[in-house]
Amino acid sequence: MKFLFFTDTHIRSTNPVSRKDNFLETIENKFAEINSLINKYDIDYVLHGGDLFDRPDIPVRIIGKFANILKSFNKPIYIISGNHDIYGHNPNTVDRSMLGLLNTLDIVTLINKDDPIILKEENLRIQLSGCPYIYDIDSEYKKYYFPQRLEDVDYHIFLIHSFLIDKPFVDSVSHTLIEEILEIDADIVLSGHYHTGFGVKNINNKYFINPGSLLRTNSSKPELKRIPEVVIMDISKEGINIKEIPLKSALPGEDVLKINNNYEKLKSEALEDFKLLVRQSSNLESYNIYDILKEISEKNNFPKRILEEALKRIEDIEVNKK
Secondary structure, eight states: OEEEEEOOOOBOSSOOTTBOSOHHHHHHHHHHHHHHHHHHTTOSEEEEOSOOBSSTTOOHHHHHHHHHHHHHTOSOEEEOOOTTTSSTTOGGGGGGSHHHHHHHTTSSEEOBTTBOEEEEETTEEEEEEEEOOOTTTTSTTOGGGOOOOOTTOSEEEEEEEEOEESSOOOTTSOOEEGGGGTTOSOSEEEEEEOTTOOEEEEETTEEEEEOOOSSOOSOOHHHHHOOOEEEEEEEETTEEEEEEEEOTTSOOHHHHBOOOOSHHHHHHHHHHHHHHHHHHHSOHHHHHHHHHHHHHHHHTTOOHHHHHHHHHHHHHHHHHHO
16 A cells, blocks of 8 residues: 655735745746655555644635646545644634635545544555544643554554654754654654654654645745655555655745845844744744733633633634624
């Protein structure tokens, strides 16, 4: 059984400020290359790690264009929702989003947190579990990282949209280290959200994979050097074979990203890079609201229902603003 995995496409109708190419055209070119890889490697299933779109209410004309592109893959596409795909950090709002529309139209299939999918091929059974972005996904308890493995499956693949990383990070930004979840009962963990990615790590006979975002949206040093890629997984009774494939359609960073030599602009860009790191942990616009609410709730020992009600009210306000 063969899978192709990619993540964080952030499809949008406008150019990010850091790009100097036609961003929408670049996305289309990359999707076209992915389609050719699907055919070349005889892929059975496509997996996406979340943030298909850059916002939950992306224009209908963009939805129409990419719905047709995704249909042209002619393969089942399984996906989890990222923080940019939903309203108010609440995965329950996905049905109101454009990603939810694609799911309703059977163009993609959302993997629900408590409803794993079993894929079968002759004598091979593979479980697909998924956890969408949730506002406290990288909390100290790491409860979202441990899905239940079903009986009689040969392999368990787990997709999660979270700030999972391979090296220590800034303490003030919520994140999860691979070493903290080594007891996870999954053979492959596929992660999105962290745009720089960490490639493929094999630890204790478990694979932890994040190829990085398919599209580069800032001109930091890592993004200037990085070439976006997809990951192909060939899984059989005999074992797991994984291949990282850099995209040929992904031009060098200096060709598509704006590089500022002016000192003031560099300072501004450094600030934007820091904001990006925060945004990868949570949505920057609502970072203060959500984190402050959570901190106040914890310090004052408020019942969980009060925090949930506060978050729900903010979510309703954000939905009505759209």
